[in-house]
Amino acid sequence: MEEGSDSSIQVLRESSADKENVSSYEPPNKKIKVSDVHADGKHKLEDRLSDILCCAVCLDLPKTCYQCSNGHLMCAGCFNHLLADARIKDETATCPNCRCEINRNVCIRNLAVEKAVSELPSDCAFCNQKLPRYQLDYHQRELCQERPCSCRYSRIGCHWEGPFHEIADHESNCAHPMKTGEEVMGALELIDTQQQEEQKLYNDIFSLLSFEKITFNDLQLKPFRTDDFITRLYYETTRFTAFNQQWVIRAKINSDHKNPTHTVNRSLSYQLVVKSKLTAPMMMHFLALSGPFGGIKMKSKIYNFEFTGELAETEYLDLPIDSAECNKLLASKTINFRLVMFLVTK
Ligand SMILES: [Zn+2]
Ligand SMILES: [Zn+2]
Numbered sequence: 165m166e167e168g169s170d171s172s173i174q175v176l177r178e179s180s181a182d183k184e185n186v187s188s189y190e191p192p193n194k195k196i197k198v199s200d201v202h203a204d205g206k207h208k209l210e211d212r213l214s215d216i217l218c219c220a221v222c223l224d225l226p227k228t229c230y231q232c233s234n235g236h237l238m239c240a241g242c243f244n245h246l247l248a249d250a251r252i253k254d255e256t257a258t259c260p261n262c263r264c265e266i267n268r269n270v271c272i273r274n275l276a277v278e279k280a281v282s283e284l285p286s287d288c289a290f291c292n293q294k295l296p297r298y299q300l301d302y303h304q305r306e307l308c309q310e311r312p313c314s315c316r317y318s319r320i321g322c323h324w325e326g327p328f329h330e331i332a333d334h335e336s337n338c339a340h341p342m343k344t345g346e347e348v349m350g351a352l353e354l355i356d357t358q359q360q361e362e363q364k365l366y367n368d369i370f371s372l373l374s375f376e377k378i379t380f381n382d383l384q385l386k387p388f389r390t391d392d393f394i395t396r397l398y399y400e401t402t403r404f405t406a407f408n409q410q411w412v413i414r415a416k417i418n419s420d421h422k423n424p425t426h427t428v429n430r431s432l433s434y435q436l437v438v439k440s441k442l443t444a445p446m447m448m449h450f451l452a453l454s455g456p457f458g459g460i461k462m463k464s465k466i467y468n469f470e471f472t473g474e475l476a477e478t479e480y481l482d483l484p485i486d487s488a489e490c491n492k493l494l495a496s497k498t499i500n501f502r503l504v505m506f507l508v509t510k
């Protein structure tokens with residue numbers, strides 16, 4: 165789905181060079197839909213509404229819907245994607261239908277469309293039953309007899325997976341509860357390893373919190389462009405003080421991939437740079453958190469680095485966020501986050 169939406173953005177962009185193409189351009193799946201209806205001779209209200217309420221970019225029905233100042237509709241994912249693309253290319257984001265400027269100030273949510281869409285029927289992904297969209301999540305999660313399930317003995321090594329209506333039958337015949345302790349040890353050890361990794365992260369954070377020297381800063385990354393022939397987007401914070409030294413954070417997209425707009429998976433990485441000249445080495449642990457102003461969905465990852473007079477900057481390190489979250493960040497003007505720093509004292 166993501167892949168498809170990206171390519172349709174490209175297609176719409178290219179065809180926009182020719183104004184006549186824009187009006188006559190019909191994405192392939194839309195064409196099929198229309199001709200299907202004519203072949204049947206029925207033209208259902210819900211199909212006609214779907215054609216009207218769909219996202220102008222991906223043609224899906226939007227759960228969260230934005231509109232341009234002329235009323236063209238975009239789903240939240242495509243809206244963020246268009247703004248992020250424009251930010252990377254240093255262009256003004258425009259509506260794929262009418263080319264008017266789109267941004268967070270002029271585009272508003274359209275709640276009527278969101279509510280209308282939630283009433284339109286959709287097929288359950290597992291049993292093909294038609295249900296209003298607002299019921300779909302609950303049906304697929306809790307009610308559908310065809311929803312995929314795994315055996316309750318998966319923790320002791322049963323790999324059975326199947327539809328919900330077969331699970332009772334399988335579990336009553338499953339061989340795993342009869343296995344000896346010796347036989348299920350392998351499966352248990354695997355679970356232990358995963359839990360130990362999580363436990364280690366928490367232990368690391370707790371032991372860092374006992375350090376003598378801890379500081380945090382709520383920072384704001386702002387977009388800049390390099391002055392190369394082909395300019396590149398990067399982000400930087402203003403200088404901030406920690407442990408009596410001056411620091412900045414720099415961030416870049418997809419580790420400076422040549423054409424970040426051509427990739428579906430976006431990522432951000434950052435580096436911590438000390439701007440003061442250090443006279444003694446500083447061993448530092450640091451951790452980026454969403455902070456009070458960010459609202460980023462981020463996993464916790466602790467990095468450490470020894471800053472010296474010669475080594476003033478870390479490598480570029482992954483910011484542990486997913487691709488959609490990354491588009492959301494790129495679409496907004498600035499990126500807010502909290503950086504916690506722990507100084508190792510010897
Ligand atoms: Zn869309
Ligand atoms: Zn428009």
Ligand SMILES: [Zn+2]
Pocket residue numbers: 288289290291292293303304308309310311
């Ligand atoms: Zn179902």
Ligand SMILES: [Zn+2]
Pocket residue numbers: 315316317318322323324334335338339340
């Ligand atoms: Zn089983």
